[in-house]
Amino acid sequence: MSYKRATYISLVVCSAIAVMFYIKSLELPSTSTGATFGPSAFPQLLSALIVIFSIISFVLTKREEDEKLTFENMKYVIFTIILTVGFTLLWQLFGTIYGMFYLLLFLFLTTLLFIYNQAKNSSQKVFIAIGVSVVLTSSVYIVFERLLKIVFN
């Protein structure tokens, strides 16, 4: 992807968020009792400045030479985000069951380790993934739940 194009998209998103905050801030009182600078003033000022600096950045980016923006191993990044979201959702849904967090954590880590490992031997990959996950899950239990009294349900 072109770096310039990605920058333009990001600047449009920045401006859109700023406009949204500006519109939401119109619902706030502009002044409060005894104050000359109410709760809406600062967000409005910031929103306006964001739009101005987005335009400045747009103009300056346009002048620069373009380069290629690379997202290496993007499939792994997306996979990791989806798996983390899935793990969190399942924990949120079934987290009240004691021990469920550790079961989900074990499965989460095993999947990550299996997918990340580039070795060709599948049985070796499974063995390493399960072994490391058991060690890590046990470490989380011992360090956080037993020693630090942080509970995950």
Next chain:
Amino acid sequence: MEALFSFDFSTLFTLENMFAIIFGTLFGLLVGALPGLGATIGIALLLPVTYTMDPLPSVILLISVYMASEYGGSISAIVLGVPGTAAAVATTLDGSPMAKQGFPGKALAYSLTASTIGGFAGGIVLMTLTIPLSKLTIRFSDPEFVLLGILGLVCVASLSSKDIPKSILSVLFGLLFSLIGQDSLVGFPRFTFGSLTLLSGISYVPLIVGMFAFSEVYLMLGGDLNKRYVTDKKNLKTKITWKEFKNVWKNILRGSIIGSLTGILPGLGGGPASWFAYTEARRTAKNPENFGKGEPNGIAAAEAANNATVGGAMIPLLTLGIPGSPSTAVILGALMIQGIQPGPMVFLRSPDLINGIFWGLIFSVFAMYFIGKYTTSLWARMLTIPNYALIPIVLIAAYIGAYSKDLNIVDVWIAIIAGVIAYLMRKLNYSLPAFILAFILGPLIETGMRRSLMLSSGSLSIFIERGYSLTILIIIILMLGSQIYTKGIKNIIDNPQKINKGV
């Protein structure tokens, strides 16, 4: 200063504090040595451990991580030629060639000695400047704090990214997102979109964890997942002779001063400090042509500087309650979780804690030296952990770090979302330190500004009425002026034809 030496050391030499120093040092060496991690992520990952600790050991633990990771970064920089932290990039220039010549242990010894002296120097600067500065800052009121906040943001925006408009946008977004939640003056909910969870605002610990640790995981995934660094365990004995030390002591001293002063400025930290020191060492050298080929002075200057920044960076945090870097922002978080608000008043309310932090920092330097000296080969061996195993470890530690502050799953969602956004921000050269510092300073700036304007009935003259605020304002103007001037000069140098043609 008297209180400093009349400090009851028995409160420092407790089992919990000693454990904090030793464990923090070991962990700091590890995260420093592993390429991609570093002080901020290391401190953020250990934050949950501090929740059940007393205030002093919890801060000492994080300072020990901070201190040791600055030296730890040089281990991979020297042994592999891959800097473990941004602050160790300058070390690579001479450390790696010296290692390739067959003297990795010698290069590590220069690094460890310089880091130790730099760390001490930073600690001494912290001890000598903090008390007088706190006596000055206790006289500060809202206008001064507003302007100091703005000064911090000006520094971080102009220095933390090569793209200034994007840095400014990062600052503005940090400020804007800090406003989410209940308005601190009149209690009006702002931008909560009806969510009760957002009434208390976005918690900044999961935000920092997400922005730094999660995004780092995504960036690490972009590399070779099966990469396993091969290290030569031979010649890793860290020892230099007196004669060798005499050859580098001037640059260690110079690096220590540069690092301590650079650490005080918001947004800089170990990376720029080590470059400043390295450049200065080369500029003043009798043999500048040796730099980049394994020159000991190059290693010594850079390493002294990056460790000296630790003490310097604690100064604005303790005297003003304003963190100058993401690492000190996490330490601020640890203090606030313990119910301690750093700033001028903390010197009156908790003098033992402050003195304990001072001496704790000094002892963390001792620990770094001795533990670093005898465990360097171990950390070099740890570098053989392949990325496919390291990434899930960092990911799950960050995940738990985000959750465990309030045991709230919403914080995990914040960290995940922040991680994705920060990953894109880093790809597009937006500034994470600028965003985080603005997010932390936002409430201070807005509340201070509104209170000041209330007192002055809306007149901005309140910001120039007092000598203190006027001085800070002049510094801000000078900072901005120097930035515009420097960029203007750079523009003329880079594009002389365009300027001549009036483009």
